[in-house]
Amino acid sequence: MNYPAHSFLKLIKISHHSFATLYQNKNTGEKSLHSAVSLKSDSIFGTFEATDILTTPNKYTLQVNENTHIILSPDVLQYVNHSCNPNIFFDTTTFELIAIRDIAKGDEFTFFYPATEWNMESPFSCFCGENHCLHRIQGASFLSPETMTRYRFTDFISQKLNISHLQIV
Numbered sequence: 356m357n358y359p360a361h362s363f364l365k366l367i368k369i370s371h372h373s374f375a376t377l378y379q380n381k382n383t384g385e386k387s388l389h390s391a392v393s394l395k396s397d398s399i400f401g402t403f404e405a406t407d408i409l410t411t412p413n414k415y416t417l418q419v420n421e422n423t424h425i426i427l428s429p430d431v432l433q434y435v436n437h438s439c440n441p442n443i444f445f446d447t448t449t450f451e452l453i454a455i456r457d458i459a460k461g462d463e464f465t466f467f468y469p470a471t472e473w474n475m476e477s478p479f480s481c482f483c484g485e486n487h488c489l490h491r492i493q494g495a496s497f498l499s500p501e502t503m504t505r506y507r508f509t510d511f512i513s514q515k516l517n518i519s520h521l522q523i524v
């Protein structure tokens with residue numbers, strides 16, 4: 356097991372899914388989704404779809420287009436937490452889940468929320484503790500050009516970033 360054992364002591368197993376296990380931290384009540392398998396960087400390990408389509412974002416939606424925000428299925432994916440050094444990516448063109456780093460069995464799945472979100476409905480302060488933590492997570496439209504170079508974005512967000520960058524220049 357590669358995950359620090361002391362971290363697991365606080366975690367209660369909630370449910371198991373094909374490639375993931377959902378845990379809840381008994382101190383904070385926060386849920387987190389952890390890999391049930393080990394994955395190589397760049398591997399496609401699952402797919403997702405929409406159970407509902409909304410025209411405005413909320414805390415649980417993933418943006419796939421200008422006015423298209425989906426509720427995820429499998430619904431356990433809503434518990435993938437944000438990190439400024441993420442290990443998975445939601446490709447909203449192919450609807451594939453992609454590992455963007457090597458992931459060990461037991462590692463928490465994390466995702467860079469601005470990779471799919473242009474303007475977030477619920478911005479929040481990030482305490483992920485990673486080297487390049489952005490501290491304030493509000494959506495891709497708030498990222499500096501330097502920050503943009505560090506992340507993989509969906510086709511929709513990449514297009515928006517290129518357009519807004521051209522406007523700045």
Ligand SMILES: [Zn+2]
Nearest residue numbers: 439481483488
């Ligand atoms: Zn962070």
